[in-house]
Amino acid sequence: MAKVVVYTLIATAFVILIVLSPLGPSKQHGQDHGSGRNRRLGYKFPVATFDPLMAELEILAQNHGIGDPIKYPLHLENHSFPDEFADAYEYFSEGKLNITLRLIVLFPLLDNSNDGVVSFKELEVWIAQRALQGLNYRTEKELALLDKDEDGIISFREYLSQFSNEDLEKNGQGHGEAGWWKEQLENADADQNGSLSFDELKDFLHPEDSGNEKVQKWLLREKMKRMDYDGDGKLDFAEFLAHAYGIYKNYVEFETAGAAVPTAEEKFAELDVNKDRFLAVEELKPMLPYLHPGELFSSKHYTSYLIHQADDNKDGSLSLDEMLNHENIFYSTVYDENIEDYDEDFHDEL
Known part of the structure; x- marks a missing residue:
């Protein structure tokens, strides 16, 4: 493919990200494409990119020195790009991403049971994979x-x-000191061999998504300090009520669509x-996913959000027509959060 075509494709792709993101015209018109969910839950909600094509375009652009493609969508003509971008060309027409075509192509991949609808579980599995x-x-x-x-x-x-x-010898335990970082590394080092394998490094970098018990406990201790x-290393009821229960309540209400939620007293007694x-x-420990939700845990909430927005007949599943009737939400929501900003927010918060 000629370079000029590739340049046009990439510029078009990320102009579309501007148009569909909360920073673009749709936000100015008062539409809520995910930010309302974040405000309600009281946390910057981590979500995966629904469409792997868009994730790949963003990754490839970043890998080739463009920087933030959302902020600088038109500064692409001075860069060379690999042929991988050509695979996306068929989904663009007259300077716009053909969202309808993308959803038609993706639908059978989501509908694993081939029953003509995408169930909650099928959509959740897809998002978790992303x-x-x-x-x-x-x-x-x-x-x-x-x-x-x-x-x-x-x-x-x-x-x-x-x-x-x-x-390293001083082993300072203050936030960001050598000992503080070393403790995190040692917790993630499951086989205790003094180094991190790929999976151990992933636990270290993304402790909120880790199944390592030592990593989880460290993360909880850091959260509890706030x-x-x-400073007794425990939470009494007043501390639990002031800092943890409200977050838990918001999530459970979101999960259960308004069903009864345990009172603060009931939840405290259950945990105690x-x-x-x-x-x-x-x-x-059972509160960790609510106090610091990771991307895998949040897949369920993101799925709930998409189905709530697009499930017109309220049967708990999505037909292709329903997805096409609400096609923008499957793209505009994913640009509420920037992956690298999310990582920085996590480490800053700790």
Whole structure:
């Protein structure tokens, strides 16, 4: 494909991101393409890209030095791009992404049961797969950046190269100090061999999506520090009510579409396994997905949002017609969040 065609395609793709994102005209017209969900839940909601094609275009553009394609969609003509972009050309017409065509192509991939509708579970699995691909991509990118000896693993020294030997010996536990980072690395190092494999690095970079119990407990302890007014390492009922219950309540209401939610007293009593009227880290563990939702956990909520918006006959599934009737939501919602900004927000919050 000629370069001029490729340039046109890429510029068109990311102009469309502007038009469909909350920064574009649709937001100015008062339409809510996902931001209302974020405001309601009180958290910057991490979501996967619904369409793998758009995710690939964004990744390829970033890999070729364009920077943020959403902010700089027209600064593409001075770059060379690989032929992979040509695969997307058929989905663009007269300077616009053919969303209808994309959904028609994607629908049978979502409808695994071939029953003519996309169920909640089918859509959730699809979105979770997109989220996992995103986590793997970012981990691969970090591994390639840090793995100086190209042995496929990250040693603690490779990751902590900004610290001197003296810093490491001091083992400072303050936020961002050498000991603070070292503790995270050791928690993620499941086999305790002093280095991080791909999966261990993914747990370290994305602890909110990790199944490693040590990583989860560390993350909870960090969260509890901001809730534990008296510094006793536990939450009493007042601290739980002030910092944790409201977040939990908002999520459960969103999950259950207004069904009865346990009161703060009921939820506290359920979590307080030893009945000492305090919540230790271990007892607060069931709250972690609500206190710090990861992308995999959030797949369920993103699925609920899409079905709530597009399920016209309220049968809990989506037909192709329903998806086409509400086609913009499957694209505009994914640009509420920027992947790298989300990672930065997470580390800043800790």
